[in-house]
Amino acid sequence: MDEPPPLPPNRLFQIFLGLLVANAIGGALLFGVTQLLAFYKGRAESIIAYPSFVLIPVVVGLIAAWFWRRLNRSIAWSALDALWLSLVGLAAAALVLREGVVCLVIVFPALYVFIYAGLLLGRLWFRPNDNKLRLTIFPLLALLALGEAAYHPEKQAVVIDEILVHAPPEKIWPHVLAFSEIPDPPAYWIFRLGLPYPTQTTNGGDFVGADRQCKFSNGVIIKEKVAEFVPREKLTFDVAEQPADPEAYGHLTLHRGQFVLRDNGDGTTTLIGSSWYTLHVRPRWYFDLWTHDMTRAVHLRVMNHIRRLAEAEK
Numbered sequence: 001m002d003e004p005p006p007l008p009p010n011r012l013f014q015i016f017l018g019l020l021v022a023n024a025i026g027g028a029l030l031f032g033v034t035q036l037l038a039f040y041k042g043r044a045e046s047i048i049a050y051p052s053f054v055l056i057p058v059v060v061g062l063i064a065a066w067f068w069r070r071l072n073r074s075i076a077w078s079a080l081d082a083l084w085l086s087l088v089g090l091a092a093a094a095l096v097l098r099e100g101v102v103c104l105v106i107v108f109p110a111l112y113v114f115i116y117a118g119l120l121l122g123r124l125w126f127r128p129n130d131n132k133l134r135l136t137i138f139p140l141l142a143l144l145a146l147g148e149a150a151y152h153p154e155k156q157a158v159v160i161d162e163i164l165v166h167a168p169p170e171k172i173w174p175h176v177l178a179f180s181e182i183p184d185p186p187a188y189w190i191f192r193l194g195l196p197y198p199t200q201t202t203n204g205g206d207f208v209g210a211d212r213q214c215k216f217s218n219g220v221i222i223k224e225k226v227a228e229f230v231p232r233e234k235l236t237f238d239v240a241e242q243p244a245d246p247e248a249y250g251h252l253t254l255h256r257g258q259f260v261l262r263d264n265g266d267g268t269t270t271l272i273g274s275s276w277y278t279l280h281v282r283p284r285w286y287f288d289l290w291t292h293d294m295t296r297a298v299h300l301r302v303m304n305h306i307r308r309l310a311e312a313e314k
Contacts, residue, residue, distance in 0.1 A: 042259040048252075054283065057111050060085060061118020061126065069126040074238045080125065082116035089115075100183065102195045106290050110283070111174040156255060157288060162272040163303050165312040167204045169269050176235055176271075178203035178212075182305045188297040195294065196220040196243075198302050212237055212301040214257075220244070222254065235259045251281045252291060271306065274298040 064085055065078075073081060090108060093099045099107075165172055181200045191197040198217035203212035205226075212224040220243045228236035239254040260272040275295050281287045 045291055057089075057114035058118040058121070059116040060089065061120075062122045063118075064115075065119050065122020066126055069122070073123070073167045074121075074247075077122075078119045079176070080115060082112055082119055084127070085115050101193050102190060102226075105190070106287070116198075123313055131291050153277065156276050157291075158274055158276045159292050159299065160274045161273065161299040161303065162270050163300070163307060164264075165269045165307045167307075167313070169263050169265060169270060171313050172261055172269055172271060172306060172310040173232045175309045176261070177206065178199075178306060179309060182301065184301075184305070185248055186301070188292060188294075188301070189267070191217075191297065192220075192299075198298055199273060201302075206231075211240070216243070224257065231239050233261055251279065251287070253278045253280070271303055273303050275299065 047246040064081065068081070079228060083168065086108060089111060090104050093107075113147060116120055116270055118266065178201050182198065186192055186197045188197070190194075198214060198216055198220045200215040202213045202215070204213075206229065208226050208229050210226045210229075211227060214222040214224060216222070222239060222243050224237040225240045226235070227238045228234055236256065236258040237258050242254060253274040254279065256274075257276075258272075258274040260274075262270040262272065275298075277295070
């Protein structure tokens with residue numbers, strides 16, 4: 001049986017060099033994008049920022065693939081390589097850009113996928129005699145990234161959740177208007193990582209135009225104003241002032257919230273909670289998955305607390 005060929009003496013050096021250079025260039029590109037965004041706002045801002053989220057990680061993967069082109073990395077090894085590249089990039093973002101844990105956790109899956117895609121494209125791109133492929137891959141990626149920004153404009157989204165409460169609307173309504181501090185520790189895993197979670201709601205009056213406050217952990221407060229008030233049926237409130245927490249709420253605009261009580265006629269009530277928002281990051285389809293899940297966690301924490309309070313009065 002033939003013995004396996006010996007490993008190149010500079011193999012480890014090539015791996016580390018590719019890791020460091022790829023992330024260094026990716027960091028430089030990211031810095032350049034942030035500088036451009038300081039000068040360009042509005043539509044130009046979206047054209048610069050949104051494609052960059054896709055293209056920069058792909059470029060990192062391509063650069064690393066070029067350094068590792070003679071190492072015969074398998075697809076499985078490339079998956080591990082993408083993990084190291086992603087972790088180094090996240091560590092740099094935490095140290096240099098001071099990104100919080102929640103943002104890093106949310107970005108990681110997409111960052112990993114795009115870097116891995118860059119590595120796999122590099123396996124093809126840097127093969128000999130693939131000149132035509134080299135000329136087409138990156139322009140196609142750029143067109144796809146630009147197309148996502150151009151054809152998926154910002155628009156309001158809504159998250160709606162409902163629970164069954166074993167109490168009539170008149171028992172639930174006072175707790176919809178305001179409730180004392182929620183004693184339960186957060187169950188949602190991202191809350192445990194530092195995402196602010198709701199703790200208490202205050203009520204400034206039972207009329208349209210009244211001020212409300214939804215208090216969150218970490219001192220975050222969402223200031224609201226009552227827009228619709230139908231006793232024991234509906235409470236709608238507009239967000240009067242965006243919260244100041246940049247990690248949790250710096251990438252979306254909160255518009256409106258609503259509670260609806262639907263009497264089931266059998267001593268139970270369906271409590272429906274809704275939230276409207278606009279997301280400002282791309283790719284929207286990806287970040288909206290996270291936003292929907294986190295908004296639902298906020299709804300259920302509040303609504304389950306309201307349910308417990310109402311059912312305890314029976």
